[in-house]
């Protein structure tokens with residue numbers, strides 16, 4: 057292509073200028089209206105990939121737009137710099153994790169800068185530096201003081217050869233990833249954070265998250281897993297009881313046996329007098345743990361052991377046998393259940409296998425007959441039978457009445473149970489934040505005094521991958537004195553899960569150099585909550601729940617004034633190529649650096665934003681970036697060819713009456729309106745770009761004619777100037793350069809976003825017809841150019857269309873712009 061615009065030169069020039077003039081440094085000025093745009097910070101793996109480019113380009117458009125709209129924008133970035141890959145590199149290649157990480161950061165920082173993202177680099181946060189992880193330790197100690205961080209035994213994968221704990225993915229198939237020996241289960245002390253104390257609030261907080269994608273909220277909801285039911289105590293002989301959690305107290309008269317998890321402490325106790333059965337129980341425990349580690353989706357064959365002991369049904373007094381069953385989980389509810397085989401399918405299968413009684417107590421309300429020989433459990437609600445004084449009540453009435461009955465007599469109560477587990481943060485690794493705890497023989501578990509923070513990672517340790525964590529083998533780290541009694545003591549050698557770091561890093565951005573606290577409360581209160589959080593949906597559960605949890609804890613500690621950090625979350629779609637996710641292992645990776653060298657950062661950004669809306673999948677195509685590159689060259693050329701319009705100062709103001717009939721003037725205002733709304737309200741960055749392209753096309757078509765007269769020249773000039781400004785959030789370097797070349801002296805990055813004249817921007821009205829299954833059923837009027845989602849919404853809201861759909865599920869909606877919506881049911 058001839059006349060290629062000098063993108064390399066242009067991009068370098070403006071990156072330098074923005075940095076020199078500190079254009080993107082945010083001021084902590086409470087008088088200004090703030091906007092916090094946050095993208096998930098990267099793990100410094102070595103190189104930026106297309107997923108990053110997409111994430112950061114989306115954030116950059118929003119940030120630059122809000123800045124031009126006059127808001128005080130904070131747009132920070134940092135590094136999620138602790139974690140396993142650095143340690144693996146040390147084991148494999150003998151590079152120190154710190155060297156490896158800092159080198160990677162330096163490289164990736166240059167890459168991000170070459171993309172021209174408008175970061176405030178003065179707020180850069182790096183979690184592997186003691187100045188950051190000191191505050192992890194501080195927060196941990198505050199949690200420890202309040203019982204929110206605690207130690208408890210739990211089961212881990214253990215390689216006896218390497219003498220180290222393995223993550224589940226390192227123990228896939230039950231073999232160690234390094235030495236292939238068989239992985240064992242070992243019970244070890246671990247540190248946990250009491251996230252379950254916030255289960256209810258995490259769930260209730262969803263009400264405030266209207267601007268989150270529905271499916272992400274649903275994933276979190278399922279992860280928290282609230283169940284409404286009752287806790288009931290079944291007495292044993294003596295004064296012991298077994299507590300169960302049930303969601304179906306209405307079926308309690310049908311409880312014909314009880315089940316304990318093999319891991320339940322009572323299980324071992326009840327088998328104390330039968331060694332054979334105790335051996336079987338231990339085998340069952342192993343099998344259950346193996347299945348859990350291998351994440352066996354398939355449910356194992358039901359197995360049971362009869363303890364020979366009995367419990368009494370507190371409602372009927374009936375004595376029922378107690379069994380141990382492999383499908384009862386120890387870490388849900390109480391680890392014990394009342395089995396109702398007539399109405400619970402798993403209990404039904406168990407009862408059939410072991411010849412236990414099946415007694416129906418619920419019958420359908422509309423056909424209250426009693427099925428003597430059931431083929432399977434009937435799980436539906438209905439009317440109670442065989443249930444003493446409660447017979448005849450509906451399930452709903454019985455659940456209320458029976459819970460009250462149990463509560464009045466002191467053997468039960470209504471309750472909520474959660475699937476959410478406390479968060480285990482102990483990692484037996486080097487490259488993480490040392491847990492600031494000291495074990496003293498006399499004083500026990502002691503927190504490191506605040507004035508002794510940070511507990512720094514020792515630099516010189518051996519990375520063999522064997523013999524446990526490197527910290528275990530660093531005596532100068534391990535051996536210490538007790539802060540309470542001065543006696544000999546040992547340091548905790550576990551380090552923290554790196555999700556700890558990312559649970560509060562956005563607070564640190566608000567006062568990244570704070571010396572006496574994790575962050576300044578007042579400054580954080582000004583900037584937070586984050587106005588827009590953008591990142592991959594793979595973090596929908598862990599990171600986003602942990603960050604919400606930490607925000608609530610920090611609030612309760614008095615450090616923060618908010619309870620929800622991210623009222624608006626934009627889940628960006630995946631980057632794919634040839635129909636599969638772009639990934640190293642698939643070998644379909646496109647290197648952003650190569651694209652920047654070949655086409656420039658602006659073309660890369662434009663393509664990535666143009667090809668699909670932010671939430672949707674983005675399929676890479678080489679000809680796509682070429683097309684965007686050609687477009688930018690055309691923009692360059694048309695501005696260069698018409699620079700005289702700016703030089704001769706073709707009247708800055710346009711005589712609207714004289715220009716009334718001008719298509720291009722109308723189109724200019726319509727485009728300003730569309731781009732403003734697409735970016736600011738809908739995040740439809742792709743349609744914003746296509747409307748700028750339309751504006752360009754019309755300008756090119758009409759330019760020769762318009763150049764003939766005074767008024768026309770002013771219109772053309774306005775159109776070109778608007779095009780440059782509207783492109784600025786997407787292709788900031790090109791826009792900034794053209795802005796300068798057309799005689800402007802202010803920086804475009806901080807130039808006020810253009811306004812539109814609503815009169816001129818009004819779209820023409822079109823009639824859109826609506827079909828159901830291809831047949832014309834209704835129509836409506838709308839502004840020309842409304843997007844697909846609006847067309848769809850309005851069509852589906854029509855009463856006539858409702859009656860034609862008649863409750864059938866909508867399979868597909870086809871939209872043709874300005875013309876037609878076809879609903880397929």
Ligand code: ANZ
Nearest residue numbers: 283301302303304307384385388389391393396399400
């Ligand atoms: C009696 C009953 C009768 C039950 C019936 C269900 C149907 P969700 O909804 O998931 O909370 N359960 C309780 N703890 C368990 C554990 N640790 N391992 C395995 N199962 C357990 O499920 C709650 C129901 O799952 C409880 O209600 C209990 O069985 C079982 F017709 O109690 B149900």
Ligand code: ZN
Nearest residue numbers: 496499538541
């Ligand atoms: Zn001591």
